[in-house]
Amino acid sequence: MxxxxxxxxxxxxxxxxxxDDVYELNEVLANSxxxxxxxxxxxxxxxxxxxxxxFQKALSANELVEISRCIESIGDKEVAHxxxxxxxxxxEGVIIPSDSLMRDDLNVFIEESYKRFFVRDIxxxxxxxxxxxxxxxxxxxxxxxYMAFSLSNEYQYY
Numbered sequence: 001m002x003x004x005x006x007x008x009x010x011x012x013x014x015x016x017x018x019x020d021d022v023y024e025l026n027e028v029l030a031n032s033x034x035x036x037x038x039x040x041x042x043x044x045x046x047x048x049x050x051x052x053x054x055f056q057k058a059l060s061a062n063e064l065v066e067i068s069r070c071i072e073s074i075g076d077k078e079v080a081h082x083x084x085x086x087x088x089x090x091x092e093g094v095i096i097p098s099d100s101l102m103r104d105d106l107n108v109f110i111e112e113s114y115k116r117f118f119v120r121d122i123x124x125x126x127x128x129x130x131x132x133x134x135x136x137x138x139x140x141x142x143x144x145x146y147m148a149f150s151l152s153n154e155y156q157y158y
């Protein structure tokens with residue numbers, strides 16, 4: 001009798017451990033947003049790409065050599081990048097949307113900024129962050145956003 005009871009309990013326990021697909025979830029392949037960006041840009045690459053992003057045209061070879069020498073003369077690469085970016089922002093011909101145009105359609109501004117600087121699409125989490133950030137910080141300008149993107153860690157890699 002004990003053996004039959006043991007077998008019966010064992011069968012019930014084993015049969016109760018069957019997994020049912022209750023939630024019917026779709027599998028989604030999720031990669032890191034910058035999974036393929038693992039090579040640090042050289043100083044010349046950084047300068048050339050930054051100039052192209054801000055002015056929408058190539059930098060001359062003479063200017064590239066001059067700016068490269070400036071970076072070499074400064075020991076701290078981050079400080080040099082900040083100085084170069086500041087100088088670029090103060091030049092005529094920088095293509096930055098006006099603040100009113102930026103505020104008119106924040107979604108488009110954010111998407112275009114991600115494609116322009118990071119060469120990728122924005123994730124929904126990033127979109128929500130920026131939309132709430134712009135709402136809570138009404139004094140943030142398009143120039144500030146471009147500077148932040150240009151000095152970000154992701155921008156340093158390709």
